Amino acid sequence: xxxxxxxxxxxxxxxxxxxxxxxxxxxxxxxxxxxxxxxxxxxxxxxxxxxxxxxxxxxxxxxxxxxxxxxxxxxxxxxxxxxxxxxxxxxxxxxxxxxxxxxxxxxxxxxxxxxxxxxxxxxxxxxxxxxxxxxxxxxxxxxxxxxxxxxxxxxxxxxxxxxxxxxxxxxxxxxxxxxxxxxxxxxxxxxxxxxxxxxxxxxxxxxxxxxxxxxxxxxxxxxxxxxxxxxxxxxxxxxxxxxxxxxxxxxxxxxxxxxxxxxxxxxxxxxxxxxxxxxxxxxxxxxxxxxxxxxxxxxxxxxxxxxxxxxxxxxxxxxxxxxxxxxxxxxxxxx
Numbered sequence: 001x002x003x004x005x006x007x008x009x010x011x012x013x014x015x016x017x018x019x020x021x022x023x024x025x026x027x028x029x030x031x032x033x034x035x036x037x038x039x040x041x042x043x044x045x046x047x048x049x050x051x052x053x054x055x056x057x058x059x060x061x062x063x064x065x066x067x068x069x070x071x072x073x074x075x076x077x078x079x080x081x082x083x084x085x086x087x088x089x090x091x092x093x094x095x096x097x098x099x100x101x102x103x104x105x106x107x108x109x110x111x112x113x114x115x116x117x118x119x120x121x122x123x124x125x126x127x128x129x130x131x132x133x134x135x136x137x138x139x140x141x142x143x144x145x146x147x148x149x150x151x152x153x154x155x156x157x158x159x160x161x162x163x164x165x166x167x168x169x170x171x172x173x174x175x176x177x178x179x180x181x182x183x184x185x186x187x188x189x190x191x192x193x194x195x196x197x198x199x200x201x202x203x204x205x206x207x208x209x210x211x212x213x214x215x216x217x218x219x220x221x222x223x224x225x226x227x228x229x230x231x232x233x234x235x236x237x238x239x240x241x242x243x244x245x246x247x248x249x250x251x252x253x254x255x256x257x258x259x260x261x262x263x264x265x266x267x268x269x270x271x272x273x274x275x276x277x278x279x280x281x282x283x284x285x286x287x288x289x290x291x292x293x294x295x296x297x298x299x300x301x302x303x304x305x306x307x308x309x310x311x312x313x314x315x316x317x318x319x320x321x322x323x324x325x326x327x328x329x330x331x332x333x334x335x
Contacts, residue, residue, distance in 0.1 A: 002054075004030045005230075006076045008062060008109065009083030011035040013185045014124070014219055016045035018080065021223045023049050030054045034071055035083065036061040036101075040186040042320055062105030072112045079113055079121040080230060081106065084157075087188055088128075088150045092274060095149035102153035103160070110164045110172075118171070121161075122230050125176045127215070127242065129155040132277035139283045140176075140238040147275045162236070171235040175226060178242035178282055181302065182219035183309040187317055191216075191303070194253050195310045196317060198262045208272035210250025213279040217243045218297040228291040240282040243295045252303075259307045 005022060009015040010033030022031050035041050037059055049055045060067050062083055083105060085091065085098045106123070113121050130138040131145035144159075146152040164170040181191045194204050225241040233239055253267045287293055310317065 002028055002030055003077045004032060004075055006032045006034060006071070006079045008034050008060075008079070008081045009041070011037060011041035011043050011046060011057075012082060012086075013040070013045070013182075013189075014180055014222060015080075015082035016042070016184060017182070017219045018082070018223045018226055019046060019055070020049055021220075021227065023052055023055060025227075027054075031056070032071075032074075032076070033057045034060040034062070038085070038101075040087070040188070042184065042186070044316060044319060045184045062109050063100045065108045065111075068108045068112050072116045076116060077119050078230065079109070079118055080226065081109060081121060081123045084124075084154065086126075086150065088148050089188075089273060091148055091150035091153070095153070098149055098153045102150075103156045106157040106160055110160060110170065113172075114164065114168055114170055120230065120235070121170070121172045122226060122233070123158065123161045123172055123174045124226065125158050125174055126151065126154050127176055127178050127240075127280045127282050128277065129158060129176065130280070133279050133281045137244065137281045137283035138240075140240060140286060147277050158238075165236040173229055173233040173235060174238045175229050175233075176238060176240055176282065177222055177225075178215035178217050178280060180219045180222055181216050182306055183313075184316070185219075187320060190249065191252065191256070191306065192310060192317070194256045195260070195307055198256055198260045198266060199311065201262070201266070203268040204253050204257070204266050205268055205270045206249055206253055207270060207276060209269065210248055210253065210267075211278070212249045212276060213246040213281070214249065214252075215242045215244065215246045215281055216252075216299050216302075217241065217295055218299075218302040221295040221297055224296075225287060225291075225293045228293045229287075232291050239287045239291070240284045241287060241293075242282040242284050243299065244282070244284055245299065246279065246281050247299065255303060256307060259304055260311075 010019045085101045128151035
């Protein structure tokens with residue numbers, strides 16, 4: 001029997017990979033992709049499934065309550081909630097859009113899920129809600145200590161979800177993941193930004209001394225973990241997803257230069273941003289033990305493949321830079 005899964009933010013980086021994952025590995029699933037198509041959304045990421053009979057795209061802003069209610073007039077069995085404003089620098093420049101999308105949008109979605117009696121909702125969050133983790137790894141019960149407007153709005157949406165579990169018995173599961181990388185990521189993010197600038201022999205900007213540590217996980221490993229959580233995760237629980245191997249931003253830049261045969265002298269240190277967390281790291285033992293998940297793509301392999309993808313996909317990233325991938329359709333939808 002066919003099941004319908006609503007993926008919010010499915011035109012974004014991680015969401016688009018997960019949409020393709022569902023179509024490829026779950027022939028009994030129909031996917032509705034609801035996306036507001038903000039600047040970082042890219043329907044080119046979904047070109048291979050755009051005409052698939054089990055896929056449908058709907059242009060929806062989750063902060064528009066009537067639009068969300070119309071979305072749920074059809075039968076929806078599960079919800080995977082990726083939709084969010086996610087770039088820290090942009091949140092520092094102005095937090096209003098982050099509050100609107102990440103908090104208000106999540107609230108309207110939770111209300112609709114409650115009324116529609118959806119079987120399960122997976123809320124995709126971030127390791128940044130814990131703030132900087134000086135030593136060791138944050139656990140699912142570690143206190144939330146967001147350091148910037150983006151992470152504060154994500155922590156707020158996490159708490160909203162947990163409140164709906166506790167108050168209304170809503171079947172919501174929360175995942176918190178470390179930094180993602182891989183094909184199709186928007187050029188404003190660290191790894192694609194460094195790759196593209198290196199390809200063009202432009203300076204590679206690194207905040208401060210570059211000693212900030214991140215735990216990088218390939219987007220495909222993240223998608224596999226999300227699907228395990230969707231299928232087997234328990235309502236009300238938080239699951240961590242990560243590779244448990246941190247690396248400094250400076251070392252990432254150096255490895256990209258080496259892979260592209262570029263001099264390390266391209267690396268340029270710039271003034272650090274306000275509230276920049278020094279280190280993120282998650283304990284993923286619960287996810288690994290309860291759900292039987294392990295990351296399969298090493299950072300060395302994944303970075304090499306990602307660099308190769310961007311070298312081959314100049315048409316893609318030039319279209320992203322020019323926003324030429326946004327084409328209106330009839331009925332308020334896009335293709």
